[in-house]
Amino acid sequence: MDKHLSTPTPSSASPSVPALELRAIDKRFGSVHANRTVSFAVAPGSIHGLIGENGAGKSTLMNIVYGFHRADSGEIRVNGRSVEITSPQEAIAAGIGMVHQHFMLVENFTVLENVVLGVEGGALLAGGLARARTELERLARDYALDVPLDAVVSELPVGLQQRVEILKALYRGAQILILDEPTAVLTPQEADALFRMLRRLRDEGKSVVLVTHKLREIMAITDRVTVMRQGAIVAEVATATTSPRELAEKMVGRAVLLRVDKSLAQPGATLLAVRDLDVRDRLGVARVKGVSFDLRAGEIVGLAGVSGNGQSELLEALAGIRFPTRGSITLQNHDLIRERLDPRQRRALGLAHVPEDRLRMGVVANFSAEDNAILGYHDRATYNPGALLDRAAIRAACEGKMAAHDVRPPMPSLRISAFSGGNQQKLVLAREIDVDPRVLLIGQPTRGVDIGAIEFIHKKLVALRDAGKALLIVSVELDEILGLADRILVMNAGEIVGELLRADATEEKIGLMMAGIDSRAGFSPPTESGLKSALPQT
């Protein structure tokens, strides 16, 4: 297995010895073959992309490099030297740092305490903290990584929390930095800032491995890219010589549509009208402030925003899970608020809801697929003719949904948690659209869903629009909003701060609105020409 590198390293980087090299890494979890003799190398002073669908084995591979899992066989080399990595401690000692998708921070600790955790430099804290402060101030200067050292982490915005993670790795002397889906929680502008930071680290000679499923990011900042599918590496190329379409095909194993084909919307009558809606959370904090909009037949409205700016609360208020403190929601000549209609009554009026958090609100993880497929509609006569459930009808209905929505495997009795995220979502969507609703509220339509299923779900949503339904889509994926929506509402701090027709919308404009900056105020955004030119669409 010495044929570890099929293509030469870029000439810009040191040619001979890779900073990190994996040779024939193999790993099984029970019957799942997560990594199949994976070999790849990261040149020093480069940004290397690792891309693949959910479950392709990227995270397993990186967890092996970071000592979280042990490979069944294979070799890890750092700067040409073979290293044995059995714990994060050893990975750190080998100069490997990792920024996890879910931050590994102690929320109620200060930034400083988080950074020194594990490298306190002595049994007593005082001396170590003082030394760390000096060192961190130096790192902050060198890499433009400013973070308030004495702030409590839970009070920092996610962009800064991510910086703390990067500082943690650098403070431990990391030469190789692995970032797992780093932009999932960032605004486009924050992501740009992160990319600038990564380029700077690369220019200082560090190596960066960027694990992501976003083609756009790969194209924007990586030097080379490795594509994984089903546990194996299917391609490794210089980024400059490839295209998003090619990478997507390699990831999925077949040609995919990155963009939904759709005609211009033909909006009809207003189906849902929202006026002056205020929503407060349990602590009495205003989450949604004076929101008004209409949803019309035959259009998809996208609700964009950095997560946590009131979109979730708005969606839940519309669905009837939360009760607004003020305002009206009109559907079919009923004021849902004044009449205090609960989610079931709203469903009866033709309002369907696919919740954002599938596992918490969309399905019961321990129930079978067929039981999940009737949740919320279980009292309909089809399933529940008398006192007892009609199991045969329930199974038949589920089989029908599975066939129509390509849910795999088509096994109604299987526990829903055994299905992949994409198949779960297809079943939830099937449940909500099979009752022929007028208005669909869809939170994060493709969260945790792989590219193949994304394509299917997007097509389905457009077909619903063309059938005259009104759709509201809440998504943190800006690409998704731009790809699907006919009209875009942007939320910031609980208010709708902007409304754009799709034709007028650019990522830049929406990003600024998401950040609460009014683009009309003459503010000139820090553009990333590389990022824009790499965009496959717009």
Next chain:
Amino acid sequence: METYTLIVLTLAATIRVATPLLLAAIAGMFSERSGVVDLGLEGKMLGAAFAAAAGSAATGSAWVGLGSGIATAVLLALLFAYATVTQRGNQVVAAMAINIMVAGLGPTLALAWFNLGGQTPQLDGPGQRFTSLVWPWANTAAEYPLPGLLYAQLLSGHNLIVYVTVALVPLSAWVLFRTRFGLRLRAVGESPQAVDTAGISVTGLRYQAILISGVLCGVAGTYLSTAASAGFTRDMTAGKGYLALAALIFGKWKPYPTLFACLLFAFTDALASRLQGVSLPLVGVIPVQAILALPYVLTVLLLAGFVGKATAPAAIGLPYSKEK
């Protein structure tokens, strides 16, 4: 007796009652700060109380009693740690199993060894108990009014364990907030993932925390059977382990507020014994049962309404495994 004498004596009793509570509460603070719910305080204390009394009765030395008390509580703690940390068992179930096991095992062994109906022999030989240490001139000072009485009854006249316990409060605060071990301990209770990725062993830290809890529960149990009373009796902890846990929650898992909570609970207890048989104006004589229930009623009320928002360590009660 004059009023202030009564007050001083009640306060002195408060300190004596508070000692095992505080020991157990600090024990719980270490394990709970590491993310492990410590309902087994009760069982560990009871086991230690039995072992200490048995050890002292067998050898005639309170120090041997202390040693066997600590050893027993540590063994129980190890058993608990193996079940909950190594095997990732349910912490509440494992702790309750230990509590029930000890409640039965103590009297059974006592019956087998001493044949005294489930008790240990009365500890009345010299050196079999931890007795009060009388400070210089305390007896003389007691003759004088308030300052003298305070010195004689509040400062002097307690046993060694009481003084050690008082010193434990600042010591544990220092360990928790000023040392590397404390930082890691607090981190592992909040986010074991963060600790693991920082290259520190979650298992190792939790074992250490549970062992500290074992040692302190051992001392607390020893205090009950060889200092506060003279021998082991069935169920002699009488819920003190749970009360200590309540004090810990009331004290928001912090040393000084926990000390305050223990003193408050102990004060109601001391007050209750003073009130027995006393006729109060308007009310008359309060039934003994009502008085004895007072500390527990207070506990429920405090925990229900007056604590404010007690934020437990975020990862408490959750066995840690790398897989999501």
